[in-house]
Amino acid sequence: MILLGGRGYVGNAYKKYFEEQNITFHEVKRDQFDGSDPKKLADLIQSTSSEFLINCAGYTGKPNVDACEEHKAECLFGNAVLPGMIQAACDMAGIPWGHVSSGCIYSGRRDDGKGFKEDDAPNFCFRTDNCSFYSGTKALGEEVLEGNENVYIWRLRIPFDHIDSSRNYLSKLQRYSKLLEAENSISQLDEFVSATYACWEKKVPFGKYNVTNPGAVTTREVVDLIKKHLCPDKEFEFFDNESDFMSKAAKTPRSNCVMDSSKLSDAGIQMTEVHQAVEDALARWEKE
Amino acid sequence: MILLGGRGYVGNAYKKYFEEQNITFHEVKRDQFDGSDPKKLADLIQSTSSEFLINCAGYTGKPNVDACEEHKAECLFGNAVLPGMIQAACDMAGIPWGHVSSGCIYSGRRDDGKGFKEDDAPNFCFRTDNCSFYSGTKALGEEVLEGNENVYIWRLRIPFDHIDSSRNYLSKLQRYSKLLEAENSISQLDEFVSATYACWEKKVPFGKYNVTNPGAVTTREVVDLIKKHLCPDKEFEFFDNESDFMSKAAKTPRSNCVMDSSKLSDAGIQMTEVHQAVEDALARWEKE
Numbered sequence: 001m002i003l004l005g006g007r008g009y010v011g012n013a014y015k016k017y018f019e020e021q022n023i024t025f026h027e028v029k030r031d032q033f034d035g036s037d038p039k040k041l042a043d044l045i046q047s048t049s050s051e052f053l054i055n056c057a058g059y060t061g062k063p064n065v066d067a068c069e070e071h072k073a074e075c076l077f078g079n080a081v082l083p084g085m086i087q088a089a090c091d092m093a094g095i096p097w098g099h100v101s102s103g104c105i106y107s108g109r110r111d112d113g114k115g116f117k118e119d120d121a122p123n124f125c126f127r128t129d130n131c132s133f134y135s136g137t138k139a140l141g142e143e144v145l146e147g148n149e150n151v152y153i154w155r156l157r158i159p160f161d162h163i164d165s166s167r168n169y170l171s172k173l174q175r176y177s178k179l180l181e182a183e184n185s186i187s188q189l190d191e192f193v194s195a196t197y198a199c200w201e202k203k204v205p206f207g208k209y210n211v212t213n214p215g216a217v218t219t220r221e222v223v224d225l226i227k228k229h230l231c232p233d234k235e236f237e238f239f240d241n242e243s244d245f246m247s248k249a250a251k252t253p254r255s256n257c258v259m260d261s262s263k264l265s266d267a268g269i270q271m272t273e274v275h276q277a278v279e280d281a282l283a284r285w286e287k288e
Numbered sequence: 289m290i291l292l293g294g295r296g297y298v299g300n301a302y303k304k305y306f307e308e309q310n311i312t313f314h315e316v317k318r319d320q321f322d323g324s325d326p327k328k329l330a331d332l333i334q335s336t337s338s339e340f341l342i343n344c345a346g347y348t349g350k351p352n353v354d355a356c357e358e359h360k361a362e363c364l365f366g367n368a369v370l371p372g373m374i375q376a377a378c379d380m381a382g383i384p385w386g387h388v389s390s391g392c393i394y395s396g397r398r399d400d401g402k403g404f405k406e407d408d409a410p411n412f413c414f415r416t417d418n419c420s421f422y423s424g425t426k427a428l429g430e431e432v433l434e435g436n437e438n439v440y441i442w443r444l445r446i447p448f449d450h451i452d453s454s455r456n457y458l459s460k461l462q463r464y465s466k467l468l469e470a471e472n473s474i475s476q477l478d479e480f481v482s483a484t485y486a487c488w489e490k491k492v493p494f495g496k497y498n499v500t501n502p503g504a505v506t507t508r509e510v511v512d513l514i515k516k517h518l519c520p521d522k523e524f525e526f527f528d529n530e531s532d533f534m535s536k537a538a539k540t541p542r543s544n545c546v547m548d549s550s551k552l553s554d555a556g557i558q559m560t561e562v563h564q565a566v567e568d569a570l571a572r573w574e575k576e
Contacts, residue, residue, distance in 0.1 A: 034322045034323070034324070035322070035323065035324030035325075036322070036323030036324055036365055037323075072372060072431065072432040073368070073369050073371070073372020073373055073375070073376070073432050074372070076364060076368055076369050076372070076428065076432065077324055077365070077369045077372075077373075080361070080364055081361050081364050081365045081369055083361070084360060084361020084362070084364070084365075085361055085365075087361070088361070126414035126415055126424075126428075127414055127415070127417040128417070129415040129416070129417075136414070140364065140414075143360065144360040144361050144364065
């Protein structure tokens with residue numbers, strides 16, 4: 001097993017999981033290969049005799065997605081070019097792999113009111129010209145991988161877990177001075193990691209999977225759960241609406257969307273219902 | 289002077305020009321720097337004490353733009369990420385630079401019937417969702433460079449010159465078995481090279497310039513000039529229309545567009561009227 005992008009929030013969760021499960025893995029760091037030359041990465045893969053690779057490297061922007069507007073080339077490279085380079089390297093090395101993509105390529109719900117399925121065309125991307133640069137590059141990353149038959153594309157959405165940190169959605173909601181009410185499908189990070197690993201372990205068919213906890217939550221619902229478990233007396237402030245949020249707090253629009261994760265559960269991989277998953281995390285909350 | 293991309297059709301024209309004009313230049317090849325690390329390129333720039341850089345590296349697809357549909361990551365890297373990396377490297381090294389972009393980010397004419405000006409938004413790109421992957425990446429490359437004040441963005445369109453070759457538009461028209469009638473602004477390559485170098489030499493303001501020969505030509509007009517000068521008896525076949533062309537000969541749509549190059553001429557840099565430029569090339573045609 002090769003792990004790319006092990007230093008980030010998602011990568012660390014994979015490392016913890018591999019260590020807990022005694023899964024041997026080799027972490028490949030960004031400076032160990034030329035990001036524009038797949039041959040060097042292919043050689044690294046072959047030198048470890050790995051049978052699978054997981055890519056959780058990507059450019060997300062810090063402290064938030066607005067930063068991607070200022071670092072477009074890095075963002076395009078990390079989210080759209082690098083997946084193609086990894087695909088080429090895995091093809092050379094003759095192994096399948098999994099790519100951590102994102103559900104942020106959608107906005108809202110489908111016209112029929114349901115959550116977006118894997119084959120629905122992105123509606124929050126460059127091609128619909130309504131997106132953040134970040135979302136545009138994530139959608140392009142999926143386009144780059146289209147047609148390849150040895151890759152899992154795992155769509156993560158707004159990760160959270162039970163440990164307070166700057167990348168944890170449940171921490172972010174407590175730290176922002178004002179919140180935007182929106183409805184989203186979200187991913188409990190440890191469940192995301194074990195579900196994605198299970199795809200490979202159980203040899204479910206390659207392709208795209210929405211790896212979110214079943215259902216959707218609104219910001220106010222999550223805030224109510226945070227209050228119930230952590231801070232009953234805290235008052236949370238909300239923006240009047242999205243244009244209030246955009247004018248006061250954001251440079252670029254955010255994706256808020258509902259996803260349908262039934263393809264994953266139909267493949268035999270279950271995740272906890274989303275409200276329950278949020279409660280579970282808050283019930284064992286660990287302050288940073 | 290640093291030259292990137294010296295091995296291509298455009299790069300070779302720059303090298304010939306620099307040699308004729310006794311302009312000292314350093315050709316930097318793709319394998320001399322990590323395409324995802326601007327620091328190494330910045331070091332190379334500084335080691336040569338160059339005051340300017342010209343980038344004519346890019347991914348165009350061979351034998352034609354259809355190939356970009358099969359090599360999306362390389363295409364994105366060469367046309368959209370690399371310009372951003374070069375910008376970062378030039379900023380580190382403290383020098384201005386010029387980027388060979390393309391007019392292929394437009395289709396047709398403006399709504400008012402005129403040619404597209406530099407500030408018109410691209411209408412053949414990912415954001416308008418009607419383009420080839422190639423055009424999408426070229427438009428993204430311009431987006432990546434937006435807001436930088438030390439860069440010329442020179443838009444080339446369908447280059448041609450008087451020497452028969454597989455990349456020369458006048459040769460291509462003679463070699464294709466069937467042609468698509470369309471109206472285009474096009475660029476005589478040697479004039480493109482001297483006009484772009486003049487931008488730097490004359491210190492015209494940085495920014496975007498359409499570097500096409502003034503006016504527009506139709507495919508049939510160019511074919512008539514080819515017949516007149518080279519092969520009076522040859523019959524050229526044409527597709528019935530664009531959808532006939534798309535269904536029989538192409539995987540991805542082509543940009544055909546008319547551009548307004550008056551910003552360049554207003555800056556004091558003149559190019560030959562387009563029909564005359566085609567005649568001049570054909571009058572001194574050199575068979576491969």
